[in-house]
Structure formats: C-alpha cells, structure tokens
Amino acid sequence: MSEKFGNFFPAKVMPKGFTPAPTVVKPSSTSKQTSPLKSPFGRPGANINAALRKPVYTKVFHWRLPKDYPTRPKTVEVVGSFTNWKPVAMNQNGDPNAWDLTLRDVPSHRTHRYMILVDGQPSNDGNVDGLAIPQGPDEVRYQIATDRGPRVFMLFAQTK
Numbered sequence: 001m002s003e004k005f006g007n008f009f010p011a012k013v014m015p016k017g018f019t020p021a022p023t024v025v026k027p028s029s030t031s032k033q034t035s036p037l038k039s040p041f042g043r044p045g046a047n048i049n050a051a052l053r054k055p056v057y058t059k060v061f062h063w064r065l066p067k068d069y070p071t072r073p074k075t076v077e078v079v080g081s082f083t084n085w086k087p088v089a090m091n092q093n094g095d096p097n098a099w100d101l102t103l104r105d106v107p108s109h110r111t112h113r114y115m116i117l118v119d120g121q122p123s124n125d126g127n128v129d130g131l132a133i134p135q136g137p138d139e140v141r142y143q144i145a146t147d148r149g150p151r152v153f154m155l156f157a158q159t160k
Helices: 046-052 137-141
Strands: 056-064 076-080 098-107 110-118 121-123 130-132 144-146 149-157
Touching (some): 056 149
Antiparallel strands (some): 076 110, 110 121, 110 149
C-alpha cells in the first residue's frame, strides 16, 4: 500500500550547518515532581532542613569517685567544646560514688575537647579517648597537669 501512495511526508532537508534548537520538555500536571524547596509532604523547606541538619549523636559520661579521694564532692560537671565551655552538672545514679550525664545532639564527625570538673576543679576521666595540648583560653583554664605537660581530654565524636 505504501508503494501506491508513496511517502506522504517528504523528508525535511536542513541547510548545511543548521543545528536544531534543544527540545524543552515541560512536566505534565500529573507528574510527581517536587520543588527542591518543598517536600513531598507539602511542608515548604523540609528537604532543605534535612539537608542542612548536621549529624549528631548522644554521649553518656560516667565518673566514679576514686577510693583515695579525700572528701565526697558537692558538684561533678562536664565542660567542653560541645557545651561552649559552660559546665553541665552530672547526676548521681543511685550509687553514692558515681555520677552520670547523658548529652544529646553532640555534633559528630569531629574531635571535641572536654574536662570533668569536681567541685570546680579539673579531674581525671578514666573513659577518655585521648589527651590533647590545650588551645585557647577555655582549654587552658580547665587543663590538667600530666607527665608530658598540660592536657585536656579528647572525645572522638562519631555516628553509627
């Protein structure tokens, strides 16, 4: 049948050097595309907030009263880069010689520096990740003396 009628639509001949314009495809009203500023749930900015949210984790600090400690302390606190060097009180957990503190939303993927303060004075922490040379006035204020010089505690903040 095609022989009888021939080619009804003749081929277009393009001039030499002609480049066609790019094709623009407009999404139909039924497509499920969302704006980068709008989540599929209809809350503006939800995707941006999730993308900007920094990974955080929860850290539990423990401190036990050493056997050779002269008196029972009145306060036990944690101070560090994750608290902007403001002391946060630790709580006794039922054991009169033990204190705990759970800190949420500690920024992860970085190394923090901190100290345990007993009655306002720096004290050793048996659960420390490492020791660092103090840098800056806040760290110098809370440093402890070691055989290798003044140090502050390090906390390697990671997420699972």
